[in-house]
Amino acid sequence: MFPSHSVQEWLVRPIVQVAVHASQFPENVQRALLASLRTRRINHKFLYDSIKGTGKWLALHEAHSPARTDPNCAETYEKAFVATARLTTAQRIHVIGLGCGSGQKDTQLLKLLNQDGKHLSYSPCDVSLAMVLGACQTVSAVVGAEVCFPLLCDLAEADDSAAVFERQCPPDASRLITFFGMLPNFEPQLILPRLAALLRPHDSLLLGANLAPGRDYAAGVQRILPQYDNKLTRDWLMAFLLDLGVERSDGEFRFGVEACPQGTGLRRVIAEFHFKERRCIQAADEQFEFRGGDAVRLFFSYRYTPDRVGGLLQGHGITVLDQWITPSEEEGVFLCRRTG
Numbered sequence: 639m640f641p642s643h644s645v646q647e648w649l650v651r652p653i654v655q656v657a658v659h660a661s662q663f664p665e666n667v668q669r670a671l672l673a674s675l676r677t678r679r680i681n682h683k684f685l686y687d688s689i690k691g692t693g694k695w696l697a698l699h700e701a702h703s704p705a706r707t708d709p710n711c712a713e714t715y716e717k718a719f720v721a722t723a724r725l726t727t728a729q730r731i732h733v734i735g736l737g738c739g740s741g742q743k744d745t746q747l748l749k750l751l752n753q754d755g756k757h758l759s760y761s762p763c764d765v766s767l768a769m770v771l772g773a774c775q776t777v778s779a780v781v782g783a784e785v786c787f788p789l790l791c792d793l794a795e796a797d798d799s800a801a802v803f804e805r806q807c808p809p810d811a812s813r814l815i816t817f818f819g820m821l822p823n824f825e826p827q828l829i830l831p832r833l834a835a836l837l838r839p840h841d842s843l844l845l846g847a848n849l850a851p852g853r854d855y856a857a858g859v860q861r862i863l864p865q866y867d868n869k870l871t872r873d874w875l876m877a878f879l880l881d882l883g884v885e886r887s888d889g890e891f892r893f894g895v896e897a898c899p900q901g902t903g904l905r906r907v908i909a910e911f912h913f914k915e916r917r918c919i920q921a922a923d924e925q926f927e928f929r930g931g932d933a934v935r936l937f938f939s940y941r942y943t944p945d946r947v948g949g950l951l952q953g954h955g956i957t958v959l960d961q962w963i964t965p966s967e968e969e970g971v972f973l974c975r976r977t978g
């Protein structure tokens with residue numbers, strides 16, 4: 639069923655070409671880091687974009703992500719992928735993995751698309767070099783290196799991403815864009831217009847989002863809070879702080895739930911580091927001082943419900959055509975098209 643490429647072949651390749659968008663050029667990354675430290679609101683990308691950060695997140699994902707630990711969740715993704723593959727009748731298909739991570743979900747999808755002699759190509763896109771290379775390797779059993787176009791890009795910063803992906807897509811190919819586990823980590827007002835701008839009229843979008851279970855939305859968000867308040871999450875977040883020069887003994891992590899500051903009605907889980915001791919950090923040529931009682935927000939994760947996903951997307955001209963919700967109601971996969 640699969641072509642002759644193999645992970646082994648991929649591993650012995652001496653060179654892999656990775657395109658780097660300006661949003662991930664060192665001066666822009668440094669500017670974003672300084673902005674994060676000044677506002678004490680850390681841009682999520684810094685939690686992933688080092689080799690250490692990637693490794694810690696993958697360990698956390700393996701241990702706690704429902705996609706890895708809940709067979710019903712894996713089955714829900716499988717159902718969504720089977721249905722999407724059935725609907726995708728084009729002979730040439732280009733899959734764009736936005737925030738591809740390790741590429742496991744994209745690979746599962748590509749395996750199902752890889753039938754009836756279809757020609758597949760793939761653009762894994764992420765802020766982390768370790769992630770895009772990992773995704774190329776994971777997908778290499780299905781998609782050959784010659785049609786795999788890895789891209790380092792900050793999707794929140796890149797306002798020209800539509801043109802970038804246009805150039806990467808082989809002519810005549812139908813495009814299928816994946817956006818798994820990404821929606822919760824962005825302000826909706828920022829990422830949804832970006833996503834809408836990226837989608838061409840006949841593209842399909844498969845979006846996976848963490849959900850709040852049950853009928854009572856606020857109670858549902860509160861219920862999933864313990865999923866974040868655990869050792870592997872603290873280790874992952876601490877790796878970023880240690881790199882900056884913060885010590886574990888400087889403070890403590892606190893997890894909580896808050897309403898979306900932009901009044902969308904959404905709620906989100908947040909993780910903050912509260913300083914007990916004074917700490918000075920040097921980044922580029924700037925000094926940052928944190929005193930006992932100061933806090934830095936490291937992470938947030940919006941929790942949606944299927945209705946809230948549909949409503950917000952619709953507001954940006956994206957329509958949900960079908961959806962698959964896990965029995966736990968904690969995760970959903972949404973097949974969408976642009977209508978506006």
Ligand SMILES: C[S@@+](CC[C@H](N)C(=O)[O-])C[C@H]1O[C@@H](n2cnc3c(N)ncnc32)[C@H](O)[C@@H]1O
Nearest residue numbers: 683686737738739764765766792793794818819
């Ligand atoms: C929660 S993980 C999801 C990974 C994968 N899609 C999955 O479902 O397993 C988020 C991914 O988004 C990437 N990421 C975070 N911020 C990003 C940004 N601003 N632009 C592009 N990728 C980003 C991270 O490096 C990470 O791989």
